[in-house]
Amino acid sequence: MASDLKQTRPSFKFLALVPLTLIALIFQPIYEQYRRHMRVRKPPTSFEEWRTKTEFVPQEMAITYYERGELHKVLDGWRVEKGEPGFHVYRLKDNTDLKMDMSFFDAKDVRVFDVKDKKNCTALAGTVLRNDHNCVDRYTVRLSNGKDILDGTERNAYGSFTKFSGRTMDYLTEEYLNVNPIEIDPAAVENGFISNLQQSTITAQLHCNPMTMSMAIQYLGKKTWLFFGDKESNGKDGWEIVPAPLAAYPSHAPRAKKMKYFLYTSQPGDIMFFPPSWSHAVVTHAGPNVMINFRQLFLKQFFFQPFLSLHSFYNNKYLKALEDEKLTKGSLSKDQNNHGEKSVTNEFTRIFHKPFSESHPDNVENVMNRLLVEHVCKLENHSECKKR
Numbered sequence: 001m002a003s004d005l006k007q008t009r010p011s012f013k014f015l016a017l018v019p020l021t022l023i024a025l026i027f028q029p030i031y032e033q034y035r036r037h038m039r040v041r042k043p044p045t046s047f048e049e050w051r052t053k054t055e056f057v058p059q060e061m062a063i064t065y066y067e068r069g070e071l072h073k074v075l076d077g078w079r080v081e082k083g084e085p086g087f088h089v090y091r092l093k094d095n096t097d098l099k100m101d102m103s104f105f106d107a108k109d110v111r112v113f114d115v116k117d118k119k120n121c122t123a124l125a126g127t128v129l130r131n132d133h134n135c136v137d138r139y140t141v142r143l144s145n146g147k148d149i150l151d152g153t154e155r156n157a158y159g160s161f162t163k164f165s166g167r168t169m170d171y172l173t174e175e176y177l178n179v180n181p182i183e184i185d186p187a188a189v190e191n192g193f194i195s196n197l198q199q200s201t202i203t204a205q206l207h208c209n210p211m212t213m214s215m216a217i218q219y220l221g222k223k224t225w226l227f228f229g230d231k232e233s234n235g236k237d238g239w240e241i242v243p244a245p246l247a248a249y250p251s252h253a254p255r256a257k258k259m260k261y262f263l264y265t266s267q268p269g270d271i272m273f274f275p276p277s278w279s280h281a282v283v284t285h286a287g288p289n290v291m292i293n294f295r296q297l298f299l300k301q302f303f304f305q306p307f308l309s310l311h312s313f314y315n316n317k318y319l320k321a322l323e324d325e326k327l328t329k330g331s332l333s334k335d336q337n338n339h340g341e342k343s344v345t346n347e348f349t350r351i352f353h354k355p356f357s358e359s360h361p362d363n364v365e366n367v368m369n370r371l372l373v374e375h376v377c378k379l380e381n382h383s384e385c386k387k388r
Contacts, residue, residue, distance in 0.1 A: 051362040052253040056371065061264045063089045068097075071271075072181045078296055079273040080213055084229060087262070087278065092177075092269025100220050100290070104171040105146030110164070110194055112144045112157040115201070149196050150220070150288045158203060158284070159194035164292070172219055172292070177269060179217065184294060191293040195221075197286050200376055204282040206368065208233055208241060208248050212295040214274050218266040221289030223282055224376055226368070227262040230277040239279060250279070253364035263375050266291070281368070283376055 062084075066074045071090065079088055092098075146168070148154040164172070173184050195203075206226070232238040238259060239250035266272065274280070276298050360366070 047360065047363070049252045050364050051360060052255070052364045052367060053362065054254040054256055055258045056261050056367070057258050059260050059262050061089055061262055062087065063091050065091050065093045067093055068269075069178060071179060075181065075271075077181055077183065078213065078215065080296070080298065082230070082275050082298075086213070086273060086275040087227070087229070088273050089264065089266075090271040091267070095267060095269040098177065098220075098268050100150070100176065100288070101171065102147045102150045104168050105150060105164075105194070107165055107168075108143050108145045110144050110146045110149065110159045110192075111141055111162040112149070112159045112194075113141060115156045115158050115195075115197060146194055149194055150290070152196055152288075155196055155198055157195065158197065158201075159192065160203065162192045162194065164192045172290075177217070177219060179271065182215070182271075191295060193284070193289070193291045193293070195284055195289045197284060197289070200224075200283055200285045200380065202281060202372065203284040204280070206239075206250060206279050206281040208277050208279040209295070210241070210248050210277045211297060212276055213298045215294040215296070216266070216270075216272045216274070217292050217294070218268055218270040218272075219290040219292070220268055221287050221291075222266050222268075222285045223289070223291060224263065224265045224285065224372065224379070225272075225283075226281045226372055227264065227274065228279040229260065230275060232256075232259050232261070233277050233279040241277065241279065248277070248279075261371070263371065265375075265379060281372065283372060285376075285380075 064074050075090055079086060144154060144157050144159070146159070146164075149157050149159065169184075173179055193203075206228075228239065232254070233241050233248075235256070237256040238254050240252060241248040242251045264272070
């Protein structure tokens, strides 16, 4: 009898497996986050990683209309919400009386890149996922006069993440388009975008900011935005974004059967809010264009995505400090020049997105480009679009 009982007792090895299994179950997700964020990750270079069979499903944009000077009736301040509730546009009912006084931009303090005048920079120049297209020279930065850009004197300049003067900001936020009750600190604005392109161009490849709420105000002209929500951006069957220098980028093509996306074209007077980790690519349309993307740190994001937030914060602070020591030789002062950090970003994307050169119809770059091209061509209806 005793021998039978002895045989039925679980062995010590078996008992030891129980706590080990529990420990593995607890630490596996932690390790996965560590693996993803806290060590150098080689980008996938095989074409298969960037092919997709996903069905992309368009979604309707939530829009609330307001009368000029009466924004307070529909909005009581920054819209700070996570997920789709935080993705919203407030649109001016009648913007026909919005007339831009370009004299308020008459100062040579706008940091710009050169837009190259090439035959292939027509219709819809650039690509959704690569930042190394040959239509915008992102390796050279200089100062330009904002008024000269807007009135067409200088057509080959694109101002990106530039800082407008206090005089310009006072005019835009108080006189041209009063955004009360939204509180804006003009001194903190370094996310201005200004251009007068001859052709519509994809000026921002797919990326996201994992740490901030954004409020994009379109003052002049229009831009088309391609958006993917935080679930689509972060999920393993989505883009599974990875922090890179100063932004977060996709690590592979989507693998889900279906994925939601938003296509939105702004117009003067539009105020758009979007939450952290919402991936987006941007088309800047031809003609005079002024947009500012105001940002506000979303502290709750550190609780929702601690590893992603910490990784992004480290990249931003460390790389910026590193590149401040390597400023380009030229006329730009330290607070005006971000050529170094831009070049780090571009070198990263040049390597990271090398497989996008494939012409396969399932290559996700080609799929994304088709989404944007078809949308923009319908809006503009020019001859180059008809050839596609």
